[in-house]
Amino acid sequence: MIPAIYSNLCPICHEDLSTEEIEEQKCTRRNTKFEKAFENKEAEQFFQFFSSRIGEPRALQRLWAKRIFNKESFAAIAPTGIGKSTFGIAMAAFLAKNGKKAI
């Protein structure tokens, strides 16, 4: 992953979020795992859906999914080739399969 800092996007402390924190799935400021902010059964179902059709989701894709199921509104900003489009298509298919809509 290309090192980057995402301003004010840490799901725990809401301050800057680094790629290292995304890889570790942990806020280093508060020493708290991201899963504490996003404990969600639907996200786990999506990870299984994604894994069975595409492969293991990347850490950033897992973070985006958790944010979606946490009903957050956000922009997925990442360098080319990280998997934004793949994520979007997979999420739209998962939501449609469960009777929901995606734009």
Ligand SMILES: [Zn+2]
């Ligand atoms: Zn943080």
